[in-house]
Amino acid sequence: xxxxxxxxxxxxxxxxxxxxxxxxxxxxxxxxxxxxxxxxxxxxxxxxxxxxxxxxxxxxxxxxxxxxxxxxxxxxxxxxxxxxxxxxxxxxxxxxxxxxxxxxxxxxxxxxxxxxxxxxxxxxxxxxxxxxxxxxxxxxxxxxxxxxxxxxxxxxxxxxxxxxxxxxxxxxxxxxxxxxxxxxxxxxxxxxxxxxxxxxxxxxxxxxxxxxxxxxxxxxxxxxxxxxxxxxxxxxxxxxxxxxxxxxxxxxxxxxxxxxxxxxxxxxxxxxxxxxxxxxxxxxxxxxxxxxxxxxxxxxxxxxxxxxxxxxxxxxxxxxxxxxxxxxxxxxxxxxxxxxxxxxxxxxxxxxxxxxxxxxxxxxxxxxxxxxxxxxxxxxxxxxxxxxxxxxxxxxxxxxxxxxxxxxxxxxxxxxxxxxxxxxxxxxxxxxxxxxxxxxxxxxxxxxxxxxxxxxxxxxxxxxxxxxxxxxxxxxxxxxxxxxxxxxxxxxxxxxxxxxxxxxxxxxxxxxxxxxxxxxxxxxxxxxxxxxxxxxxxxxxxxxxxxxxxxxxxxxxxxxxxxxxxxxxxxxxxxxxxxxxxxxxxxxxxxxxxxxxxxxxxxxxxxxxxxxxxxxxxxxxxxxxxxx
Amino acid sequence: xxxxxxxxxxxxxxxxxxxxxxxxxxxxxxxxxxxxxxxxxxxxxxxxxxxxxxxxxxxxxxxxxxxxxxxxxxxxxxxxxxxxxxxxxxxxxxxxxxxxxxxxxxxxxxxxxxxxxxxxxxxxxxxxxxxxxxxxxxxxxxxxxxxxxxxxxxxxxxxxxxxxxxxxxxxxxxxxxxxxxxxxxxxxxxxxxxxxxxxxxxxxxxxxxxxxxxxxxxxxxxxxxxxxxxxxxxxxxxxxxxxxxxxxxxxxxxxxxxxxxxxxxxxxxxxxxxxxxxxxxxxxxxxxxxxxxxxxxxxxxxxxxxxxxxxxxxxxxxxxxxxxxxxxxxxxxxxxxxxxxxxxxxx
Numbered sequence: 001x002x003x004x005x006x007x008x009x010x011x012x013x014x015x016x017x018x019x020x021x022x023x024x025x026x027x028x029x030x031x032x033x034x035x036x037x038x039x040x041x042x043x044x045x046x047x048x049x050x051x052x053x054x055x056x057x058x059x060x061x062x063x064x065x066x067x068x069x070x071x072x073x074x075x076x077x078x079x080x081x082x083x084x085x086x087x088x089x090x091x092x093x094x095x096x097x098x099x100x101x102x103x104x105x106x107x108x109x110x111x112x113x114x115x116x117x118x119x120x121x122x123x124x125x126x127x128x129x130x131x132x133x134x135x136x137x138x139x140x141x142x143x144x145x146x147x148x149x150x151x152x153x154x155x156x157x158x159x160x161x162x163x164x165x166x167x168x169x170x171x172x173x174x175x176x177x178x179x180x181x182x183x184x185x186x187x188x189x190x191x192x193x194x195x196x197x198x199x200x201x202x203x204x205x206x207x208x209x210x211x212x213x214x215x216x217x218x219x220x221x222x223x224x225x226x227x228x229x230x231x232x233x234x235x236x237x238x239x240x241x242x243x244x245x246x247x248x249x250x251x252x253x254x255x256x257x258x259x260x261x262x263x264x265x266x267x268x269x270x271x272x273x274x275x276x277x278x279x280x281x282x283x284x285x286x287x288x289x290x291x292x293x294x295x296x297x298x299x300x301x302x303x304x305x306x307x308x309x310x311x312x313x314x315x316x317x318x319x320x321x322x323x324x325x326x327x328x329x330x331x332x333x334x335x336x337x338x339x340x341x342x343x344x345x346x347x348x349x350x351x352x353x354x355x356x357x358x359x360x361x362x363x364x365x366x367x368x369x370x371x372x373x374x375x376x377x378x379x380x381x382x383x384x385x386x387x388x389x390x391x392x393x394x395x396x397x398x399x400x401x402x403x404x405x406x407x408x409x410x411x412x413x414x415x416x417x418x419x420x421x422x423x424x425x426x427x428x429x430x431x432x433x434x435x436x437x438x439x440x441x442x443x444x445x446x447x448x449x450x451x452x453x454x455x456x457x458x459x460x461x462x463x464x465x466x467x468x469x470x471x472x473x474x475x476x477x478x479x480x481x482x483x484x485x486x487x488x489x490x491x492x493x494x495x496x497x498x499x500x501x502x503x504x505x506x507x508x509x510x511x512x513x514x515x516x517x518x519x520x521x522x523x524x525x526x527x528x529x530x531x532x533x534x535x536x537x538x539x540x541x542x543x544x545x546x547x548x549x550x551x552x553x554x555x556x557x558x559x560x561x562x563x564x565x566x567x568x569x570x571x572x573x574x575x576x577x578x579x580x581x582x583x584x585x586x587x588x589x590x591x592x593x594x595x596x597x598x599x600x601x602x603x604x605x606x607x608x609x610x611x612x613x614x615x616x617x618x619x620x621x622x623x624x625x626x627x628x
Numbered sequence: 629x630x631x632x633x634x635x636x637x638x639x640x641x642x643x644x645x646x647x648x649x650x651x652x653x654x655x656x657x658x659x660x661x662x663x664x665x666x667x668x669x670x671x672x673x674x675x676x677x678x679x680x681x682x683x684x685x686x687x688x689x690x691x692x693x694x695x696x697x698x699x700x701x702x703x704x705x706x707x708x709x710x711x712x713x714x715x716x717x718x719x720x721x722x723x724x725x726x727x728x729x730x731x732x733x734x735x736x737x738x739x740x741x742x743x744x745x746x747x748x749x750x751x752x753x754x755x756x757x758x759x760x761x762x763x764x765x766x767x768x769x770x771x772x773x774x775x776x777x778x779x780x781x782x783x784x785x786x787x788x789x790x791x792x793x794x795x796x797x798x799x800x801x802x803x804x805x806x807x808x809x810x811x812x813x814x815x816x817x818x819x820x821x822x823x824x825x826x827x828x829x830x831x832x833x834x835x836x837x838x839x840x841x842x843x844x845x846x847x848x849x850x851x852x853x854x855x856x857x858x859x860x861x862x863x864x865x866x867x868x869x870x871x872x873x874x875x876x877x878x879x880x881x882x883x884x885x886x887x888x889x890x891x892x893x894x895x896x897x898x899x900x901x902x903x904x905x906x907x908x909x910x911x912x913x914x915x916x917x918x919x920x921x922x923x924x925x926x927x928x929x930x931x932x933x934x935x936x937x938x939x940x941x942x943x944x945x946x947x948x949x950x951x952x953x954x955x956x957x958x959x960x961x962x963x964x965x966x967x968x969x970x971x972x973x974x975x
Contacts (some may be wrong), residue, residue, distance in 0.1 A: 065853075128707065150669050150672075151671045151672055151673070151676065151784065151787050152668060152672030152673070152787060153667075153669065153727065176789050177787075178786040178787050178788055179779060179783065179784065179785075179786045179787070181783065182778055182779070182783070183780065184778075198786060200776060200787075200788040200789060200819070227775075227776045227778065227822070228842075229776075229822075229823060230846075231853055235819065236819045236822055237775075237788050237818055237819025237820065237822065238775065238786070238819070238822070281706065308726070308781075308782060309726075309780075309781035309782055310781070311780050311781040311783070312781070429868070464912060488885060539655075598663065
């Protein structure tokens with residue numbers, strides 16, 4: 001196991017470190033004195049050197065401020081982390097937080113210790129999101145672009161190696177990017193480092209979860225692993241960081257308070273004699289199969305990145321969250337094809353829970369029977385004393401019991417969640433923003449919509465009411481009764497999909513008080529996902545409605561409903577409706593352009609002309625009269 | 629197992645030089661700006677392209693099946709470390725561009741622990757073998773290696789940065805560290821000498837080849853791992869000899885001899901030949917034989933016979949078939965990590 005969580009004991013191999021540091025002192029130490037002793041050099045050159053030196057000092061100073069030392073509640077080891085939002089969201093490694101349970105303590109270079117609560121966990125990618133509490137103006141790291149990195153660029157790691165930051169001042173180590181797009185195999189199926197950054201900046205136990213910055217002080221990765229073989233658990237010039245590109249893909253999912261998972265294509269590949277990556281096995285229930293990928297097809301590109309080796313495929317998939325729908329280019333007898341594929345999850349929910357809660361291999365879970373000990377009032381006093389004298393070194397042992405129970409306000413236990421509080425929190429934000437833009441809802445109102453399908457001049461009228469969805473075109477009327485099951489309508493793959501989706505959405509919007517209507521307010525927040533392979537990430541809510549599953553996509557900025565996907569039978573493509581061009585009808589904002597789609601081919605586009613969201617069932621008016 | 633090793637580091641620190649190299653470091657840092665192809669990044673890419681990954685035998689008993697190599701001609705001559713990795717029927721070379729080649733072993737020099745490989749290619753980027761001024765202590769260096777086999781598939785080898793700490797002699801007293809090379813080395817402060825790094829390039833920050841990264845080396849008493857490279861100046865002449873095909877060709881057409889040597893006649897009994905390529909370890913030496921007179925000892929491993937590489941018992945037997953009994957034999961054995969040359973002669 002090459003992960004780097006530090007424990008608070010003397011690290012074997014200290015002798016090596018001492019010998020090497022002797023050399024360091026003799027070389028660098030002399031350099032410093034040489035700089036002051038030697039005659040002045042070319043003044044321009046000196047100015048250049050000075051300015052570079054100053055910019056580096058500045059970058060390091062700004063990088064130290066958002067870096068945190070992560071400790072457990074009983075002083076049982078720890079690691080590093082980095083704050084990325086002013087309200088305290090911070091990144092660290094799953095293998096750092098794993099033994100600490102749902103809350104921990106974070107020291108910053110301001111000399112203060114902040115309580116922190118676990119938000120979300122990505123065990124597969126060894127990432128955890130935590131939230132520091134107590135401030136809304138935390139110093140934050142600027143996120144860089146790790147896709148632009150090149151071998152040879154300068155970088156530096158900041159963190160808490162060997163738990164040295166007992167005075168809460170992090171250590172800095174300087175190095176270069178030794179390699180990019182590296183793949184480091186998982187332990188079993190978790191802790192996979194795909195598409196990661198390799199550096200020779202010293203990464204030691206305790207640096208785990210801490211930031212790797214580029215020379216400008218932008219966050220480019222989360223350090224978490226190193227290659228060790230025979231020299232003990234100390235840096236041997238090879239450290240690995242999770243790329244910030246991958247982290248950005250997962251932040252939305254992590255903020256949902258879930259145990260998130262990584263993506264798989266639902267197919268295995270192998271490299272043929274000509275070096276092409278070909279499908280060697282494919283699940284016929286996978287979306288990849290539905291989109292036409294078959295045994296023997298060559299994978300050319302996934303999510304905009306070309307695939308030339310199986311490692312590259314693992315690198316790309318390893319950086320994507322489960323269920324993302326991404327562009328895939330593949331080659332078969334017909335030539336090069338482009339499609340969209342919904343990626344599966346690596347684990348089932350049960351598997352993932354078992355892995356996350358089972359503790360890490362080689363690491364004892366936090367002993368539960370010692371919990372009462374933490375309530376010892378003496379220990380609590382000791383801690384308080386220590387925090388009062390901020391500038392004094394904090395003894396690790398004194399980091400034990402924190403009287404603050406602040407974290408409890410930010411934590412809700414629920415099966416299958418790292419912290420259900422944040423799922424609820426995010427969902428409320430999304431729904432209140434959407435409801436605000438939609439306008440006040442009239443209970444039990446019948447929604448009457450009219451418009452035309454593109455390419456058809458006949459007026460289409462939709463009348464949506466409880467358990468009854470009616471639609472008519474040119475005098476011919478049809479109706480859907482959702483009580484009779486919904487998935488059979490999905491299987492039909494026809495234009496009934498649109499009234500079905502709109503009718504269900506109306507029920508979700510209106511019935512906020514009764515048992516059925518609470519669906520929306522109890523929806524599962526999945527995090528952020530691309531829409532149609534477009535990387536503007538949208539918030540996604542998941543709801544179970546009768547025999548179907550609905551995913552509703554909300555725009556990250558304006559909060560508008562952007563799309564709904566309705567999944568029926570496992571083998572069927574879902575109904576997809578994309579909403580666009582909102583207009584206002586009686587103070588309700590509603591899209592006027594709705595595109596219906598199954599698979600990747602658009603089925604039809606509906607243009608809304610009139611809408612009435614406030615008709616009472618008793619005074620059911622005719623569509624002509626109900627226009628706004 | 630007692631192993632004592634002495635490294636005489638001549639840490640003569642040239643202050644002026646350090647200052648200048650520090651400045652070049654800062655300027656290099658300055659050059660590494662936002663634009664994609666700065667001179668510094670181009671230089672790093674350039675030296676990476678002259679290093680190859682080598683895959684061969686191993687993968688068992690803590691023996692890696694991979695190492696590094698340095699391109700030294702446009703036609704595909706590769707300098708590498710001589711190791712068990714090369715004891716494979718097929719040795720594969722992968723370039724930074726991801727091209728794969730089957731390599732031919734042109735020759736090896738066991739005393740320097742180097743081997744020369746050849747791949748069939750042209751116009752390859754390569755290091756010049758021309759003389760450079762000896763680098764001063766304090767010179768900034770880059771190490772480009774396939775350490776830990778991290779770079780898989782078509783990935784480029786790893787790059788590390790550091791300084792020359794010392795130019796010194798590697799002397800092992802009663803050496804049993806597994807390293808045979810004895811002679812001058814560059815000691816560096818970067819953690820270069822890891823599994824798979826042997827055969828990689830050590831360059832200065834102008835991209836000049838300074839040395840070949842050596843094998844892993846640990847002092848068991850202090851548990852100190854030495855990071856070092858063999859200076860290219862030490863290897864220039866032996867490489868030239870290998871390139872001219874003078875020394876140690878791996879395969880030769882063997883003439884038929886009427887009265888050739890054989891093992892029993894020489895007084896040599898090898899360990900049982902049970903593998904496809906059983907190493908030529910001496911199991912017994914018969915008394916009053918050419919072998920006993922010549923100083924051959926039990927557990928010696930025969931690695932060379934008349935400047936021909938011996939990789940197996942069958943190779944030793946077939947080569948003996950080509951040498952007349954009247955001729956004496958120049959034999960080289962590995963005894964522990966020492967290389968011992970012996971002369972065997974029938975009476």
